[in-house]
Amino acid sequence: MSEDLMFRKEAAAQVRQMGRMMAALYYHMSREVVAAVGKEQAKEIISKAIWALGRERGEQQKDRVLAAGYEHLPQNYGKLPDLPSLGWDTEKAAEAENDTHIRITYCPFAEVWQEKNFAELGRLYCYIDQAKYQGFHPDSDMVTLKNVLEGDGYCEMVCRTKVPDGK
Numbered sequence: 001m002s003e004d005l006m007f008r009k010e011a012a013a014q015v016r017q018m019g020r021m022m023a024a025l026y027y028h029m030s031r032e033v034v035a036a037v038g039k040e041q042a043k044e045i046i047s048k049a050i051w052a053l054g055r056e057r058g059e060q061q062k063d064r065v066l067a068a069g070y071e072h073l074p075q076n077y078g079k080l081p082d083l084p085s086l087g088w089d090t091e092k093a094a095e096a097e098n099d100t101h102i103r104i105t106y107c108p109f110a111e112v113w114q115e116k117n118f119a120e121l122g123r124l125y126c127y128i129d130q131a132k133y134q135g136f137h138p139d140s141d142m143v144t145l146k147n148v149l150e151g152d153g154y155c156e157m158v159c160r161t162k163v164p165d166g167k
Helices: 008-037 039-067 074-079 108-115 119-126 128-136
Strands: 089-092 102-106 140-146 155-161
Touching (some): 008 039, 008 108, 039 074, 074 128, 074 155, 108 119
């Protein structure tokens, strides 16, 4: 076997290691922001940064999906994955509402934040999914149904058509 080849299990472990490192970076940066400006203002700053990153990624994903010839539909977001296929454990929801309805049974970020008792501020990062879909398809809403950082056994989310305000 060539030295350039790696087994899938080893590759997944390396992606998880990088995920854990990025979660630790987010943890330490967030703690410093809290120390500098207080928890409430820090939450606002962190949320704005996550939304900006998510919207940017969603807009980039829209360009990629359209360039590949797919229609601009929420269910086509995942035709070209924007995350590594290794490192997170995902599956279709048992009673899926549509093609976007997934469960995440392992997330290296959540693992780190749970270890560090950082669920509240760690959970702010999870809103990147809503922001990505807003950047990708503004008429859609990525809805979080379950989240391990809120005590659930897994994360579950689905993209739904946005309901106009007041209706």
